[in-house]
Amino acid sequence: MATPRAPRPATTPTPSSLTRRRALRAAGAGAVAVGAGLTSAPGASADTRRRGEGGPPGAGRIDTHHHALPPAMRQWAIDAGLLPPEGGPDWARWTLRETLEVMDTHHIAAGVASAPVPSVAFRDRAVAKEGVRVCNESLAELVADHPTRFGFFANVAMAHIDLAIEQAAYALDELGADGVIMMTSTGGRYLGDSAFDPLFAELNRxxxxxxxxxxxxxxxxxxxxxxxxxxxxxxxxxxxxxxxxIATGTLDRHPDLAVILSHAGGFLPYVAGRAVSAGRQGEGPAPDAVRRALRRFYYDTALPLSPYATPTLLAAADPTRILYGTDWPARPAGEVGAITADFDHDPALDPGSRRRINRDNALRLLPRLAARLKRGAAS
Structure with missing residues (x-):
């Protein structure tokens, strides 16, 4: 989102919003059951047929770096002073129709929607409570309406760790989120800061x-x-x-956590040799910790990866840890097409690696989404 102005105080939820929340809890409970293999997703394929959104074939890509701004979220951002009422960046004019058109054009079966709200927007506790609720419930509603086309990563207010733990639990247990999105830093503190340890411990659990x-x-x-x-x-x-x-040991202390790095890990794969060298001199993380982390992280292709960075990332990480990503709609339709074409013709990728990156890796990592797609294809 655009650089925020000072957010205004949160409003008290209305009876209609509470009703919607109950409905989302019910939808989320169904998503949890589907993800655990306890029930089918009744009406999933009927839902897509009724709306004329059958989408690409079952072998379509899974876009894990996929942003969305449903109407309720956009209105909250406007009310909070994060977006102007008119105009603003192109991505702020997100629509479901255009999103599905882009997905179908590029054979994207499903997008895992997220809202990268700057952490400063949630520095006020009341705004954080209301804003995170609106973000997560609007994305959960998107998934409930289109269960075979979307998953979502839930927001948490990192400036208020007790609240963030509650928000993560609600999103994962009741809304059926596929994971959480974290901004790289909050209040000048990066994610390895000890202040965030309780949240990482809960997510690792x-x-x-x-x-x-x-x-x-x-x-x-x-x-x-x-x-x-x-x-x-x-x-x-x-x-x-x-x-x-890596340096704080946060990654090693939480071995059951899966961490996806945006934009192919930034410069991490490229500077890994420098980090290992610095570690040998006592000027950085331990070399073995760097090597473990390189193989442990997941990376999306939304750098974009192809054609320049692919060999470097493949030297650092196994193809089973790379996920297809577009950065839609921050990257517009034409550019989604350009980077996807580059990926499809990348000489550094063999067909098996390309298939894993396009779809298989994400389905293994995100079982709730995988279960919905499997049941939708079988219906």
């Missing part, structure tokens, strides 16, 4: 998936004319977060 998304360098950067911060600062932000998780 749940064997959860964490999607790490950049938001720019916490101290700000020097603006380069004609060069977006998305080119250099965002990958560096992801790299810092990854190295911080």
């Amino acid at each position: 749940r064997r959860a998936v964490v999607f790490v998304h950049p938001q720019g360098l916490p101290e700000g950067g020097t603006e380069l004319p004609g060069v977006s911060e998305a080119i250099g600062d965002f990958p560096l932000d992801t790299t810092r977060a990854a190295l911080n998780l």
Whole structure:
């Protein structure tokens, strides 16, 4: 989202919002059961046929770096002063219709939707409670309406760890989230800071998936004319977060946590040799910790990966740890097509690796989504 202005206080939930919440809890309970293999997803294929959204064939891609801004979330962002009532960035005009068109055009079976709200937006506790609720429930509603086309990563308010733990539990247990999204830093502290340990411990207990998304360098950067911060600062932000998780031991202390690094890990695979060398000199994380982490992290292709970075990432990580991602709609329709074509023709990838990255790895990592797609295909 755009750099936020000071958020306004949260509003008290209305009776209609409470009714919607009860409905989402019911939908989430169904998603949990499906993910555990306890029940089928009745009406899933009927839902897509009724809406004319049958989508691509069952072998379509799974987009794990896929953003969404449903109407309720957009209105909250406007009310909180995060977005202007009119205009704003192109991605703020997200629509379901265009999203499904882009997905179908590029054979994307499902997108795991997320909302990378800057952590500063949730610094006020009341705003954090209301904003995270709106974000997560609107994404859960998207999944409930289109169960074979979407999953979602839930927001948590990292500035308020007790609240974040509650929000994660509600999203995972009642809304059926596929994991949580975390911004790289909060209040100037990167994810490996000890303040976040209780949340990581709870997510590790749940064997959860964490999607790490950049938001720019916490101290700000020097603006380069004609060069977006998305080119250099965002990958560096992801790299810092990854190295911080390694150096603090957070990754090793939570072995059952699956961590996805946005944008192919930023610069991490490229600077891994430098990190190992620095560790041997006592100036960085232990070399073995770096090597373990490189093979442990998951990476999406939304750098974009192809054609330049693929050989480096494949030297650092196994193809089973790489996930297809587009960064839609921050990356517009035409660019989604361009980067997908580059990926499809990348000479560094053999057919088996491409198939795993397109779909198989995500289905193994995200069992709730996999179960819904399997039942939808069988109906």
